Amino acid sequence: MAYEHILAERRGDVLVVTLNRPDRLNAAPPAMFDELRAAIGDLDGARAVLIAGAGRGFCxxxxxAGGALGSDDPGAATFAALDEHYNPALLAIAELTVPVVSAVRGPAAGIGCSLALAADFCVASDxxxxxxxxxxxxLVPDGGASWxxxxxxxxARAAEMMMLGERVLAEKAFDWGMIHKVVADEALxxxxxxxxxxxxxxPTVAxxxxxxxxxxxxxxxYAAAMLAEARAQQQARGSRDSMEGGMAFLSKRKPVFSGQ
Structure with a gap:
């Protein structure tokens, strides 16, 4: 499928989705998040997703500024954009059954910050x-930022970010436990x-x-979490990868998971 605002390609078992408006630091019109949602909705066997930004910024x-959110009634237009475009894409990421990694260089601001942190692992450039x-x-944070x-x-730190509106540099974000890892820009x-x-x-199922x-x-x-874990364990125990993991353990070899 051809996209206007993103690139999507399979690299082995990884679906790589790149926000592709580098001239605008990947500022996101509603249509970009529609395309993101469409891309991750067709995994076609991919077992992980990587979300990145083209050029010198993530998002x-x-x-x-481009007028994407309307001007006749900006409040109503903003609500509609969030409710119908941005939020459904972020919920789609939350509901994926495969892991998600984000790769961030430069700004991850506003809805871009929410997108970066929606991943299971956020790897940031310095x-x-x-x-x-x-x-x-x-205005107020959106895209699930307050949650x-x-x-x-x-x-306390969430209030600092939201109410003071100051940049949190990569190293500080790592120290706070907000992201997974910081690497040199050229290694991102x-x-x-x-x-x-x-x-x-x-083991994709697990x-x-x-x-x-x-x-x-x-x-x-606590009790509900333990019950949910028990049900998930029951499901995982019936997977082929669980059987392979057990056999590999007994044979003292590295397991080869198939994602099933």
């Missing part, structure tokens, strides 16, 4: 920064793809169940 936020700048223009940030870094693509490739070679367990546990109580 500088929603494309407001040029990367994360920004919730909404307060600077009298996501306090679970990743705690309420290789490091992020190597991680995605490693995940793609793992990894997908882990994603769901982590997401659900954020809003469930």
């Amino acid at each position: 500088s936020g929603a494309d407001v 040029t990367a920064y994360f920004l919730q700048a909404f307060v600077n223009i009298g 996501m940030l306090q679970r990743l870094i705690g309420r 693509e290789e490091a992020a793809f190597a991680l995605a490739e490693r995940l793609a070679a793992g 990894l997908g169940l882990m994603r769901r367990a982590l997401h659900d546990a954020a809003t469930s109580d």
Whole structure:
């Protein structure tokens, strides 16, 4: 399928999706997130997803300057863009049954910050920064940022990001536990793809169940989380990869997972 705002390609078992408006630091019109949703909706056997940005930025936020969010009734247009385009794409990422890696250089701002942190693993270049700048223009964070940030870094730091609207550089984001790893700028693509490739070679059924367990546990109580784990364990135990893992353990060899 041909896209206007993104690139999507299979590299082995990894689906690589690249935001492709480098002249605008990948500022995202609603259509970009529609294309992202379409791309990840057709995994076609891919066992991991890598989301990156073309050029020197990951995503500088929603494309407001381009008029994509309308002007006759900006409040209604903004709500519609979030409810019908941006949020469904982010929910689609949350509901994937395969691991997701994001590769961030330069800005991950606004909705771009939400997208970067929606991944299971965020690998950042040493040029990367994360920004919730909404307060600077009298707006509020969106794309699930208020839900996501306090679970990743705690309420105090989430409030700092949201209410002060200052850049959080990659090293600070790592120190806070917000992202997985910081690498040299020139090593970003290789490091992020190597991680995605490693995940793609793992037990896909179990990894997908882990994603769901982590997401659900954020809003469930202890007993409900344990029950959900038990049900997930039952499902994982019936997979071919579980059988292969057990046989490999007994044979003292490295397992070869098929993703089933």
